[in-house]
Amino acid sequence: DAGVTQSPTHLIKTRGQHVTLRCSPISGHKSVSWYQQVLGQGPQFIFQYYEKEERGRGNFPDRFSARQFPNYSSELNVNALLLGDSALYLCASSTTPGTGDGNIQYFGAGTRLSVL
Amino acid sequence: ILNVEQSPQSLHVQEGDSTNFTCSFPSSNFYALHWYRWETAKSPEALFVMTLNGDEKKKGRISATLNTKEGYSYLYIKGSQPEDSATYLCAFTSGTYKYIFGTGTRLKVLA
Numbered sequence: 001d002a003g004v005t006q007s008p009t010h011l012i013k014t015r016g017q018h019v020t021l022r023c024s025p026i027s028g029h030k031s032v033s034w035y036q037q038v039l040g041q042g043p044q045f046i047f048q049y050y051e052k053e054e055r056g057r058g059n060f061p062d063r064f065s066a067r068q069f070p071n072y073s074s075e076l077n078v079n080a081l082l083l084g085d086s087a088l089y090l091c092a093s094s095t096t097p098g099t100g101d102g103n104i105q106y107f108g109a110g111t112r113l114s115v116l
Numbered sequence: 117i118l119n120v121e122q123s124p125q126s127l128h129v130q131e132g133d134s135t136n137f138t139c140s141f142p143s144s145n146f147y148a149l150h151w152y153r154w155e156t157a158k159s160p161e162a163l164f165v166m167t168l169n170g171d172e173k174k175k176g177r178i179s180a181t182l183n184t185k186e187g188y189s190y191l192y193i194k195g196s197q198p199e200d201s202a203t204y205l206c207a208f209t210s211g212t213y214k215y216i217f218g219t220g221t222r223l224k225v226l227a
Contacts, residue, residue, distance in 0.1 A: 001126030003159065033213070042120070042205060045159075056213035099209035100148045101167045107152075107159040111169070 002026070004093050004108035012114045013081050021076045021111045025093030031055075032074040033105065034066060035090040043090055049074055050097040078113075086115045118142050120208045122218035129196050130226050136192045137221040143187035147211035151191055154203045154220070163191075163204075177227055196225040196227035 005024045013019050025032050031050040035043035045058040049068035063079045072093075078085055092105040121140045129135050141149060148167045154160040165174040169184040179193045193200055203222045207215040 033215075035217075040219065042207075042219045043215075045214050045216070048213040058214065097213050099150075099211065099213065099215060101165045103214070104162045104165060105150070106162070109157070109159045 004091055006089075006091050006108035006111050008111060009109070010112045010114075011077075012116060014055050014083055014116050015083060016075065017081050017115075018079050019081060019113060020089075021078075021089050021113070023074045023076070023091030023108060025072050025074070025091075028107055029093035029095055029106070030072050031094045031097045032068055032072065033092045033094075034074070034076045035047075036093065037088040037090060037110070046076065048097055055097050061086075081115045083115050084112060088112050118208065118210070118216050120206060120218040121206075122206060122221050124221060125219070126222040126224070128226060129211065130146075131197060132191065133196050133225075134194045135194075135196055135223065136190050137204060137223075139189045139191070139208075139218055141189070141206070141208040141216075142210075143188050144184060145210040146184045146187075147209045149182060149189050150209070150215065151189070152205040153208040154205055155201075160205060170180050172207045191221075193223070198225045198227050201225045 015039040034046040037043045047066045048056040052068045066076045068074045088110045090110045091108045151163040152160040166182040171182040203220040205220045207217045
């Protein structure tokens with residue numbers, strides 16, 4: 001079975017542009033979460049979607065948005081890119097949105113975004 | 117603001133050495149603690165999910181303990197091998213959708 005896949009793997013944009021990152025969860029997983037990882041820090045939670053609805057949002061500006069499609073794949077959109085948006089963006093899928101025992105997150109390898 | 121701290125930030129050990137590192141988290145509103153192993157250029161991989169005070173979990177040469185009353189978890193690696201070289205992340209949850217990650221411990225095992 002395929003794991004969590006993210007595309008593209010690398011992306012270079014300039015300030016002010018818009019970017020769309022994509023994530024395909026493991027088959028059967030209905031929950032997708034997005035994280036931003038800046039060098040030297042741990043992953044920071046951005047969004048969680050479950051059954052196509054937003055279940056949670058981290059402390060990110062409104063320039064960040066996401067959605068989940070009927071096939072449970074997801075997109076993360078970032079508008080008006082800033083230099084500080086340069087980071088690794090990770091997607092994780094799980095069967096349900098719970099965070100306890102028996103509910104493991106499976107991560108993709110991430111999209112490396114560079115904003116020049 | 118909930119804070120999760122990991123120490124040390126990085127360490128180098130010789131092949132065959134045993135090592136351990138720490139994850140500190142808020143002792144209130146604890147729900148679960150997750151440990152991940154993240155090799156360079158790969159995806160973070162779940163190691164353990166720990167929920168009960170006093171939990172001990174083991175996978176091969178890697179084990180973890182949990183103390184929710186004082187807010188810490190230890191990860192142990194026995195007889196380190198070069199393939200254990202990775203960043204080890206812990207993530208705390210208080211029962212909501214949100215995982216709060218530490219900054220990780222970067223382990224390098226020297227052959």
